[in-house]
Amino acid sequence: MQTKNSDPFAFGVLVLDPRGEVTCATGFARDEAVRQRVLERYHHEDRRRGMLAIDGDPKLIASFRSSEDATLFFIQDATSKSTLFDFVTNVDFAHLVFDYFLNNPYESVVVVDDQARVRYIPPVHERFFGIEHGEAVGKKVTDVIENTNLHEVVRTGKAEIGKLQEMGGVTRVVARIPLTDNGKTVGALGRVMFKGPETVLELSKEVVKLRSEVEFYRSELTGLKRRTFGLDKMVGNSDAIRQLKADISKVAPLSVPVLIIGESGTGKELAAHAIHSLSRRSENPMVFVNAAALPASLVESELFGYEAGAFTGAEKKGRKGKFELADQSSLFFDEVGDMPAEVQVKLLRVLQDGIFERVGGDRPRHSDFRLISATNRNFQEMIANAEFRLDLYYRISGVTIRMPSLRERPEDIPELVQSFLVAFAERHRTSVKGVDARVYAYLKELPWPGNVRQLLHEVEKAAIFCDGPEITLDNFRLMSHEVPERPAAPPAEFAPKAPAPASGRIQDAIEEMEKTMIREAMVRHKGNKKKVAEELGISRAYLYKKLSGEEPEPA
Structure with a gap:
């Protein structure tokens, strides 16, 4: 049987008259078995043009086109072209895909043979170079396309990607790719990649911008991971700390709002992280809001977000606000006691049912967030002085957790000091300093108005100026002299x-x-x-x- 030769380019042409009778059969199509398989498959089609994948031995690909006068088939052996066969088999409109790649000016290709002679040039290129249809076929590519290098690609077998080529006074970015069969170069194709180098420049700028954004978000994610702590980061074993951890463990799994109160430096943000990390929302990052730093003029856009074009200087695509970002997560309002009165009014509704509208929008939005607030202010005094709304207080204080001061847990100081020194050594890649036993007794006597934060600063300063392997009492006294007492009314x-x-x-x-x-x-x-x-x-x-x-x- 003719079809069982080893020629991967075996093909044939078959022509039918309007009655379906064979009027011409050449090459591959002269085999009766081939004609029968093609015609049996064709009679199941209801389209006038396309491509057919015909399974069997050998596999066949038949391109066909029907008119009132005749039906023309181009038949090719696809045994060695499984990818092409699979493509035609699974894509009924395969011919349209080929038409696109052959006719689109920025996808179509010029094909040359192993002698660098033009075998195919798309109509769009013919028009660009001002030549008649079919006129270039058989000519040397250097006689048809100016500044081409396809002949060198054929000679060397090496591809050239992203090269600049001037044609007709226009610069294009092109690719030239060798075509090989059994290790031998049989031709090459050339195609336009971009309209011009300015397009590549714009693409390069966009890539640089995207890389910059990726780096930014990567660093932000790293920061979030560093700042996301659980109960294991709450150092201490005093009764006050054990009770605090127990309270957090009970509250965290619930969706009730939590108000964390305590003096400055007691670790309210750390407690907020622990509550979030133990909640069902821990997979999403906690969203932060510094309530004291919210200007009244920007509070709505910062908290509720805004639509595109909502105001001068707004981002073109609009922007999500803090409430929207905190959907399915936790929203941490730090320094909530310092929130301006006009801001307090705007929060009541969204804290009640999670409903809000973006600035410049008219569509209600909903956010399912868990509110965690923190303050070092005395709410009773503020409410009595009309500095904080009572109804807002009830909204944010579903459960209140009090952070103990360092004065209430002096027995935790040695463990805190050790944890600070280990972290300091890791951060600065130094050895961990030892501590003279008298230091702990001295530190326990101090009142620590700045609490754990102040202790951290004092320990780090002592570690910096300590010349020996062990921190002594002098390192603290020399640097800090005396930590100021916290004024207090006598009991x-x-x-x-x-x-x-x-x-x-x-x-x-x-x-x-x-x-x-x-x-x-x-x-x-x-x-x-x-x-x-x-x-x-x-x-x-x-x-x-x-x-x-x-x-x-x-x-």
Whole structure:
């Protein structure tokens, strides 16, 4: 059978008259078995042109076109072209795809043979070069296309991608690709990649821009990962910290709003991260809002977002606001107690049902977010002074969590110091400093008005200026001198009292005198224990024991 030759380019032509009778059969089509298979497949078609994939031995691809006068078939052996056969088999409109690539000015190709002679040039190129249809076929490509290098590609077998070529006074970016069969170059094709180098420049700028954005978001993601902490980052084992962790564990899985209160530096943001990381929304990053920094003029666009063209300077595509970004996640309002009154009013509705509208939009939007707020302000005083709305307070304080001050958990100081030193060493790639045991006793005596944040700064400064392997008491005293006391009103139990009748024992009289002197000093110095200890000439450890009612250990 003729079809079973090894020629991968075997083909034939078959022509039918209007009655379906064979009027011409050449080459591949002269085989009766081939004609029968093609015609059986064709009779199932209801289209006038297209391509057919005919399975069997051998596999065939038949391109056909019908008119009132005749039907023409171009038949090719597809045994060695499984990809082409699969394409024609699965795409009924394969002929339209080929038409597109052969006729589109920026997709069509010029084909040359192994002698660099033009075998095919699309009509659009013929018009561009001002030549008649079919006139270029058989000519040297260098005689048809100016500044071409297809002949060199045929000679070397090496592709040329993204080269500039001037044709007819116009510069184009082209690709020249060799065509090989069994390791031998049998021809080459050339195609226009871009209209001109300016297009490549624009594409390059866009790629640079996208790369920059990717780097930005990658760094943002890294920052978020660094800032996302769980309960394991809440250092300490005091009763206050254990209770705090237990409260967070109970509250986190719920969707109720949480208000975190506490002095500055106690770790309110850390608690917010822990609540989010233990919630069902932890897969999405928590969204941050610094309520104190929200200007009234921009609060709506920042929180609710805006539509395209909503105002001068708005982004063309519009922008999502914080509420929209926090959908299915947590929204952390830091410093919520410092929120301006006009901003408080605008939050009430969205905090109630999650409904809002973008600036410049008229379509209600919904965001399912979990609100976490934090403040170091006294809400009772603010509400009494009309500085904070009572209804807004109820919206944000579904559950209130109080952060303990460092003064309430001095036993956690050694563990905190160690964690700070380890982090400092990792960040600066240095060895971890040791700590003189006397340092901990000294740090426990300080009032720490800045709480854990202040302790962190003091430890890092001591580590920086410590020349030896161990941080000593002098490293703290030299850098900080003395941490300022936190002014406080004297407790009621230390107000001056009338002396009690003496019992007659000298020791009791001394004890009574000490108490009286301590009470009077506490009143004079408004509860400043450091100054009281200095005035009375006693250590603060002794003072604390007297204030707590404990007897000091004998010297």
